[in-house]
Amino acid sequence: MSQASVYLCPCCDKPLEPDTKVCPQCNQPVSVSSASLADMALPLVNKYLQGYNKALAADPSNQEAAGYAAMCFLKLRLYDKAMPLFEKAIDANYSSSEPYFMASICLLRGKKPFLAQRTDIDKALEYLAAANMIEPKAIHYLLLAYIKQDYFERKFLNISPSADEEMAQATALGASDTDRSALQSFLGINLS
Numbered sequence: 001m002s003q004a005s006v007y008l009c010p011c012c013d014k015p016l017e018p019d020t021k022v023c024p025q026c027n028q029p030v031s032v033s034s035a036s037l038a039d040m041a042l043p044l045v046n047k048y049l050q051g052y053n054k055a056l057a058a059d060p061s062n063q064e065a066a067g068y069a070a071m072c073f074l075k076l077r078l079y080d081k082a083m084p085l086f087e088k089a090i091d092a093n094y095s096s097s098e099p100y101f102m103a104s105i106c107l108l109r110g111k112k113p114f115l116a117q118r119t120d121i122d123k124a125l126e127y128l129a130a131a132n133m134i135e136p137k138a139i140h141y142l143l144l145a146y147i148k149q150d151y152f153e154r155k156f157l158n159i160s161p162s163a164d165e166e167m168a169q170a171t172a173l174g175a176s177d178t179d180r181s182a183l184q185s186f187l188g189i190n191l192s
Contacts, residue, residue: 010051010068011044032068034102037075038182045075063092067099074102074186079109100131101140105186112189113151121151139179141170146183146191 009016009023009030016023020030029036032048040048049072055065070085086103093099104124108116116124124147131140149163161169170179184191 008051008054010048010055013051032071034071034098034186035182037071038185040075042076045072048072049076063089071102074106077110077188079106082106095134097131097134097137097140100127100134104128104143108187110188113147114154116151121147136173138170138173138175139183141166141173142175142179142183145170
């Protein structure tokens with residue numbers, strides 16, 4: 001195996017073959033997703049982030065590592081570090097809904113939408129519309145409902161579709177407690 005084809009586990013640094021999904025050494029997933037990060041302990045998130053940063057140091061054009069690092073930064077609430085990486089991931093892969101969805105969360109910067117700047121709200125809605133054009137998911141509509149309820153309805157602003165209509169769409173797509181829990185984890189709030 002040539003040096004160029006060596007990949008390292010972001011968790012334990014064991015050399016891996018490309019396309020390895022689970023490290024045979026530490027039994028951890030090689031890549032993270034919004035679902036896997038939702039309940040991940042912060043020390044483990046830091047460990048993954050260190051691995052992705054090593055991959056980016058070795059190859060700054062590694063879009064996959066950039067996207068995974070962005071998700072780790074978001075989980076750690078380091079929004080200013082996450083956002084440029086989400087934008088890079090969006091530019092590199094227009095066909096994946098996850099970077100759009102995660103970037104929309106990042107734009108809220110851990111605050112309730114009511115406290116966010118209107119430009120950030122508009123950009124978050126734009127990213128969520130793009131995510132739903134690629135792959136409509138219940139969790140996307142849950143976030144739309146939350147933003148519309150907390151920002152637009154609290155400020156007595158009209159928007160269509162409304163928060164209730166977005167929630168109905170989330171329900172129609174099978175919104176689950178897992179979706180709500182994952183969204184709450186990334187937002188850092190209780191949606192109840």
